[in-house]
Each structure stands twice: as C-alpha cells, then as structure tokens.
Amino acid sequence: MSLATRCPNCNTLFKVTSGQLQLHEGKVRCGQCQTVFSGIEHLTSADTEAWQKLDLSPRQGNSGYTSDHNLTGGDGTGSEELFANTAPKKPLLNFKHSSPAQKVACVALLVMLGLQALWWQRVPLLQKAPELAAYINTAAPGMQRLFASPATQALQVEGSGLQALDEHNLRVDLTLHNPLPLPARWPHLKVELLDPQGLVLASxxxxxxxxxxxxESAASQAPLIAGKKTVEVLAYLNLSTLNTQLPESAATGFRLELFDQGPSEQ
Structure with a gap:
C-alpha cells in the first residue's frame, strides 16, 4: 500500500509504503533537510484511516537496517530518502563480557595510571607525611635525589652580601633556608654586579x-639541602673573567637569582 508522509521541518511530501514504515518502526529521514521524524505521525489525512488498519507487529528477519529505499519527493525532484537506523548502538567495550585477557589489560592500565599519578604527586604527598620525610632526609643520596624538591620551589634566601677581597676578586656570601620537610636540590646562581644607578655592569x-x-667543600659534592635546614655558601668572582668589562667605577651593589638549571640551559 502506497502512503504519503510530510516532513514537519521543511514540509516536503514523500511517498512511502506500509512495509517500509513497519520495518523501521515508522522512523524516516528527510532527504531535503535530513530531519528524522515519525512517518506514521505525519501521514497525510487521506492516508491516516488506511494506516490504522495495518498490522504493526514486527516481521521476522527484517530487524536489520537497510538503506536501499528510494522515496520520491512530492516536488518531483527524485530525492533519495533513507529510513532512520533505530537499532541500539553497541558500547565500545563491554567489560562484563570481555575476555580474561582484556580484563587483565584494563586492570593493568588502571594500575599504571594510578601509579603514574602517585609518582607525579610524590613530593606534595610526602610533605604531609613527616616520618617518611625524615627518613628520606637521612637516606642514601640516590633516594634523596628521587624525592628532592626543585630549588626554586623550596629554597628561601635569608641573607646575602658582597665583599671585595682585593682589586680583582669579590666574594658573595649567601644564606639559604629550606623550610620544606623534604630535601632540596642545590640551585644554579646568577650574580649581577650593579652600578649606583642599578644598571648591570657584569654578570x-x-x-x-x-x-x-x-x-670549603664544593656544593656539588655535598648532600642535598635537608628539610628544615639552613646552609651558608660562598661564591668567588674574579673580575677579569666576567663577561662584561667593568668601567673605572667599581660596582656598588649586586643582584642574585636562583635557577633549577643554568640560565643558558633554559
């Protein structure tokens, strides 16, 4: 039986058959505007009575999706229409019905993600566990480096000074404090010598x-800066080796910056 239904969005009229409507539970897709709608609910008034007499029980063997229906628009353009696919979509992964190997792989992946999250958060977590932090402060150097905090995140400069040893050599005195419970790495330093106006003469x-x-032991050979500890370091500058020639007026001040790596490596 040939029927006609009208798209509620663009008002295009299409011819359909009762078999096509029964096969897809009445769902159709408009070829003009791609709107999916109920072809049953939008039958023309002339076809409504005929449709009510049809058998709506599902047909055996016709539950699959087909897309070979050619429906002609009421304007005679011959637009091709496809019935909407109403079959439920299968989930990408059904853990309940997965094979043992798939279940093991999923569990292993979750464990690895959890361990990775713990690894990246190891320093903040250990800062909340004083007993473990105290153990790490006295552990072997390898263990300390594994859980050490970056210098720029942990260290505070509590004091600094510049002293002229002679006309060619200067000494920088620096006091560093680590307020965190975990060890801190030794920093890289950048020292800038300043003139009276605050301009950089040399660095x-x-x-x-x-x-x-x-x-007098080198910082690179010393243990890391333990948690809650203060250290004093000395840095010697030879004016003849600085990267900028000093003018006749001597430097009257200096500026100090801490880095986790050398400034030229950043």
Whole structure:
C-alpha cells in the first residue's frame, strides 16, 4: 500500500509504503533537510484511516537496517530518502563480557595510571607525611635525589652580601633556608654586579660546582639541602673573567637569582 508522509521541518511530501514504515518502526529521514521524524505521525489525512488498519507487529528477519529505499519527493525532484537506523548502538567495550585477557589489560592500565599519578604527586604527598620525610632526609643520596624538591620551589634566601677581597676578586656570601620537610636540590646562581644607578655592569652564572659551603667543600659534592635546614655558601668572582668589562667605577651593589638549571640551559 502506497502512503504519503510530510516532513514537519521543511514540509516536503514523500511517498512511502506500509512495509517500509513497519520495518523501521515508522522512523524516516528527510532527504531535503535530513530531519528524522515519525512517518506514521505525519501521514497525510487521506492516508491516516488506511494506516490504522495495518498490522504493526514486527516481521521476522527484517530487524536489520537497510538503506536501499528510494522515496520520491512530492516536488518531483527524485530525492533519495533513507529510513532512520533505530537499532541500539553497541558500547565500545563491554567489560562484563570481555575476555580474561582484556580484563587483565584494563586492570593493568588502571594500575599504571594510578601509579603514574602517585609518582607525579610524590613530593606534595610526602610533605604531609613527616616520618617518611625524615627518613628520606637521612637516606642514601640516590633516594634523596628521587624525592628532592626543585630549588626554586623550596629554597628561601635569608641573607646575602658582597665583599671585595682585593682589586680583582669579590666574594658573595649567601644564606639559604629550606623550610620544606623534604630535601632540596642545590640551585644554579646568577650574580649581577650593579652600578649606583642599578644598571648591570657584569654578570656571572654559577653551577653548584662553582660555589662552596662555608666549610670549603664544593656544593656539588655535598648532600642535598635537608628539610628544615639552613646552609651558608660562598661564591668567588674574579673580575677579569666576567663577561662584561667593568668601567673605572667599581660596582656598588649586586643582584642574585636562583635557577633549577643554568640560565643558558633554559
């Protein structure tokens, strides 16, 4: 039986058959505007009575989706229409019905993601566990480096000074404090010598191997700065090796910056 239904969006009239409507539970897609609508609810008034007499029980073997229906628009343009696919979509992964190997792989992936999250948050988590933090402060150097905080995040400069040893050498005195419970890495330093107007006359970048503790041991060979500990370091500058020639007027001040790596490496 040939029927006609009208798109509620663009008002285009289409011819359909009762078999096509029964096969897809009445759902159709308009070829003009792609709107999916109920062809049953939008039958023309002349066809409504005929449709009410049809058998709406599902047909055996016709539950699959087909897309070979050619429906002609009422304007005679021959627009091709496809009935809407009403079959439920299958989930990408059904864990309940997965194979044992798939279940093991999913569990392993979740465990790895959890361990990775713990690894990235290890420093904040250990800062909340004083007993573990105290153990790490006295552990082997490898263990300390594994859980050490970056210098710029942990260290505070509590004091600094510049002293002229002679006409060619200067000494920078620096007091560093680590207020966190975990060890902190030794910083890289950048020292800038300033004139009376605050302009930079010369600068020098120092790695931990270029400065030393007050007991004359190199910082690079010393243990990391333990949690809740204060250290004093000394850095010596030879004016003849600075990267800018000093004018006749001597430097009257200096500026100090801490880095987690050398400024030239950033």
């Amino acid at each position: 020098k970048s120092l790695s931990p191997s270029d400065y030393q503790l007050r007991d």
